[in-house]
Amino acid sequence: MKHIAIGENHLYSKAYAKGEKFVGRFVVVYILKDFKATRLMNANPEKKYLNRIGLTVSKKLGKAHIRNRVKRILREGLRQTETENNLKKGYLIVLVARAGAIDAKSDDIKTDLTRAFKALKFIRDEKNS
């Protein structure tokens, strides 16, 4: 599953300000409805709603190679949760890495994320889909 990344800085600050928030052990999850989702769907040839993703890894966590690794693990964890669960579409998802994520494995991230999505009622029921 390819993800479209969030590029605009104002979307990040909007997600922090207005989005729904869950603080996990390794990540903090922000979810906000994407106003641009319909336009993106039009642009997409398959005409599907997509989620846009933003990863935030601050400079406090470490140097460049450590931050790259944290981003990779976050992305892998999100990929696994998406394949196992049916998530809602058309949202902005911002993941902020916490200090514990440096030594975490992708399974840890996965459990953390599923917990967060359940708490935020982000997982769609099987009947509706």
Add this chain to the structure above:
RNA sequence: GAACUGAAACGGACGGUUGCGCGAUAUUGCGCCGAAAGGUAUUAUCGUGAGGAAAGUCCGUGCUUCACAGGGCGGGAUAGCUGAUAACAUCAGCCAGAGGUGACUCUCGGGAACAGUGCAACAGAAAAUUACCGCCAGAAACAAGCAACUCUCCAAUUCAAGCUUGGGGUUCGCUGGUAAGGAUGAAAACGCGAGGUAAGAGCUCACGACACGCUAUGGUAACAUAGGGUGGGUGUAAACCCUAUCCGAAGCAACACCGCAUACGAGAAUUUUUAUUUGCCCGAUAAGCGCUAUGCGCAUUCUCGUGGGUGGCACGCAUUUUGCGGAGCGUUCUGGUGACAGAGCGCAAAGAUAGAUGACCGUCGAUUACAGAACACGGCUUAUAGUUUCAGUUCUUUA
């Protein structure tokens, strides 16, 4: 065997499952656009995909744009010699100095006795044409006057000496000479001996140390060795400065092309005003879009700028046998002490754009170090677990 020195290489490997970037292929795979050629995303297969430092951004280049008749001032950089190189503050060899028993290592290594200025706290006599003590020499200690005092001692003459003659001594202060000695200090006017002198002094001499010319020999040169000459106020130029050589500026967010639409900023004009869009959602206290974002903004036209895309950018160009070009990489040979140069052969695909190499499992090995490309290259500096190879030194033991 131990302790070291120098140079170099590697810096997890293999297999499986599953994912990501880029490239190629898909006759008749599938969706969309298009009249078609074709384009685009997805899927499948194949290929390929971070480092020795990718880092710091400290130098030097290429490349791009701008500026530019010529010269000067100012500013900056470099600093033993010769060579290497596209260039450099880099590299090689050598010289000088310093360190080590040694292999070897280290040195921002021009100029202070061929310009000038500054600074040297405290202490100390003095910190730079010095003169406080000391040492020595000289003058003076008088004249008039006299009862007394007359710097002082001895001797001679004399009846009689403060007064004449001769010799010696003294010095609060004065004049001059001197730099031997003087407790300090990081540093004190070459060291030591002899001569010399009123006292002294490189003032003179012998020996030695140092500096700068000269001659000879060796070397391209820095320089070395020998001879002979001249000379005598220290340190500091990572203080100003002087000398020689070099230097236009900015950077891939450079720059080029496409686009300029619904937005924003600036300027000008028009109008005097709710004006732009409707697939979904929403219905003016809204939606949409933009921004410095719980808020704020939104008229029309023209010009300029910003936001967007592509290239720059990953060997290039022409062509499809291959050829040419590039500071490209590997290897062999030749030349050179070496840096390196020349020739032959072979190899060439990281190119992302919120930024691609990961996750899980097994075996070996180990307890995995420092660490992630952002236009490219040559160096430097800094970080770095561990492993291996080559060359060499010292000590010990055995033969």
Add this chain to the structure above:
RNA sequence: CGGGGUGUGGCGCAGUUGGUAGCGCGCGACGUUUGGGACGUCGAUGCCGCAGGUUCGAACCCUGUCACUCCGA
């Protein structure tokens, strides 16, 4: 990518033509007071971010390095 600034007692800051490192607040002791505050007197506290160099001597000069921070495109 380019350019600048800062680092000094517990905290906030001075101090750089190189010569024994200070101020305010805070801290401790004593005095004053019935007691506390205020006030007064005295005192302690520093590898001047780190490493190397120049110099007789470095917080200051030079080189490297680390951290924080600001500005421009």
